Amino acid sequence: MASMPADRSPDSTLALLREGYRFIGDRCDRYGTDIFQTRLLLEPTICLRGRPAAAIFYDPERFVRAGAAPKRMQRTLTGVGGVQGLDGAAHHDRKAMFMSIMTPSAVRQLGQLFDDEWRARVPAWERAGRVVLHDEVAPLLTRAVCAWAGVPLADTEVARRTAVMRSMIEGPTALGPRHWRGRVGRRRSERWLGEVVERARVGVLPAPPGSALGAIAEHRDGRGQLLPRRIAAVELLNVLRPTVAVDRFVVFAALALHDHPQWRDQVRGDDDATECFVQEVRRYYPFFPVAAARVRRSFDWQGHHFPQGRRVLLDLYGTNHHEALWPEPERFRPERFAGWRGDPYALVPQGGGEHLTGHRCAGEWITIELLKRAVTNLTTTMRYEVPPQDLAIDLRRMPALPPSGLVIADVRRTA
Numbered sequence: 487m488a489s490m491p492a493d494r495s496p497d498s499t500l501a502l503l504r505e506g507y508r509f510i511g512d513r514c515d516r517y518g519t520d521i522f523q524t525r526l527l528l529e530p531t532i533c534l535r536g537r538p539a540a541a542i543f544y545d546p547e548r549f550v551r552a553g554a555a556p557k558r559m560q561r562t563l564t565g566v567g568g569v570q571g572l573d574g575a576a577h578h579d580r581k582a583m584f585m586s587i588m589t590p591s592a593v594r595q596l597g598q599l600f601d602d603e604w605r606a607r608v609p610a611w612e613r614a615g616r617v618v619l620h621d622e623v624a625p626l627l628t629r630a631v632c633a634w635a636g637v638p639l640a641d642t643e644v645a646r647r648t649a650v651m652r653s654m655i656e657g658p659t660a661l662g663p664r665h666w667r668g669r670v671g672r673r674r675s676e677r678w679l680g681e682v683v684e685r686a687r688v689g690v691l692p693a694p695p696g697s698a699l700g701a702i703a704e705h706r707d708g709r710g711q712l713l714p715r716r717i718a719a720v721e722l723l724n725v726l727r728p729t730v731a732v733d734r735f736v737v738f739a740a741l742a743l744h745d746h747p748q749w750r751d752q753v754r755g756d757d758d759a760t761e762c763f764v765q766e767v768r769r770y771y772p773f774f775p776v777a778a779a780r781v782r783r784s785f786d787w788q789g790h791h792f793p794q795g796r797r798v799l800l801d802l803y804g805t806n807h808h809e810a811l812w813p814e815p816e817r818f819r820p821e822r823f824a825g826w827r828g829d830p831y832a833l834v835p836q837g838g839g840e841h842l843t844g845h846r847c848a849g850e851w852i853t854i855e856l857l858k859r860a861v862t863n864l865t866t867t868m869r870y871e872v873p874p875q876d877l878a879i880d881l882r883r884m885p886a887l888p889p890s891g892l893v894i895a896d897v898r899r900t901a
């Protein structure tokens with residue numbers, strides 16, 4: 487059995503928080519491998535990156551998710567009892583519920599709602615002189631996804647609910663008050679959505695057919711049981727929260743248009759080019775650093791032993807920037823996706839493998855649709871300036887974003 491390179495430090499949790507997205511990649515480069523062992527949160531952990539690694543990581547015969555996610559992540563970002571921590575038949579059943587919502591027409595409908603919100607907001611941006619795109623896009627997504635999901639939302643609630651969902655996204659890696667805001671935000675949101683589910687179940691709030699609320703409130707598990715109210719709330723939040731988080735990708739897309747202005751013309755009126763651009767945004771910019779799992783039963787792979795129960799991290803960012811998969815990985819080149827046939831283990835910003843049978847993100851098609859709408863709006867329905875500001879992305883900060891949130895100025899409608 488080959489010996490696995492190992493970090494010397496007794497625990498590397500602080501190094502991971504300090505080094506951020508490059509924590510695994512830098513060590514792999516240093517050791518000249520795509521696998522090494524370290525200790526995180528005082529537990530031995532195997533870190534992997536690259537395509538072959540992604541292919542085993544997303545093999546449900548080899549890995550399980552139960553007990554893989556750290557508590558601080560569950561208490562802020564994902565919740566307890568949701569689809570992310572399920573395995574086997576329970577996971578298939580719950581995941582089928584999510585995927586039933588993601589029909590092509592439903593995805594388009596959400597795109598249209600976002601588009602309508604965007605266009606309705608442009609006059610306010612014209613009047614404002616300058617706005618922070620990150621702050622502006624999130625409420626549009628909150629409104630669109632709540633309307634789409636069948637969750638009532640008064641105008642007066644939009645800002646608060648948006649802020650709370652953001653706090654959950656920043657919670658897992660934050661320390662002190664920012665982390666606690668994430669926990670409180672999750673508790674409040676689960677209470678709110680638990681009530682919404684209850685009202686749908688008793689018929690006070692009829693859920694539109696095919697809506698996320700309808701699918702989740704009425705879902706019955708393998709034993710014919712409705713989901714407990716809190717779990718239903720966790721799952722409804724699993725639709726709302728990540729949709730609002732698409733705001734970060736929208737900021738990255740706007741940044742890419744700013745840094746590579748030749749793409750403004752290329753994407754205009756060209757759906758294929760827009761898709762290539764959006765895929766490159768998802769590959770290039772940092773979002774989720776890693777995915778976590780545990781070894782189901784001991785096995786050997788590429789001469790290395792994986793003992794049962796061992797925690798394993800797959801470097802999503804590092805796989806998206808792996809030289810063997812992506813020539814010149816540190817260059818933003820949307821043309822690399824022209825004619826791309828897809829590869830479930832190469833482009834993994836939202837996880838890899840299969841949507842239905844594995845833990846790949848349920849909202850990938852939604853993300854692509856919303857990003858395409860945003861790129862089209864940024865290039866065809868308005869023009870704007872990007873004043874001097876700090877747009878540097880610090881890969882040590884998770885989740886990453888340009889510090890300015892991307893300020894745009896002198897917005898004018900063009901369509």
Ligand code: HEM
Binds near residue numbers: 724732848
């Ligand atoms: C903002 C962009 C998004 C990113 C970067 C993202 C990323 C991810 C990642 C990395 C995973 C975990 C994969 C794994 O465990 O191996 C995941 C899972 C998931 N995502 Fe997303 N996601 C996004 C948007 C969405 C949207 C829009 C939705 C729903 C509307 C969504 C719903 C889910 C669900 C339900 C899961 C759990 C799937 C499972 O465990 O089977 N995500 N996402």
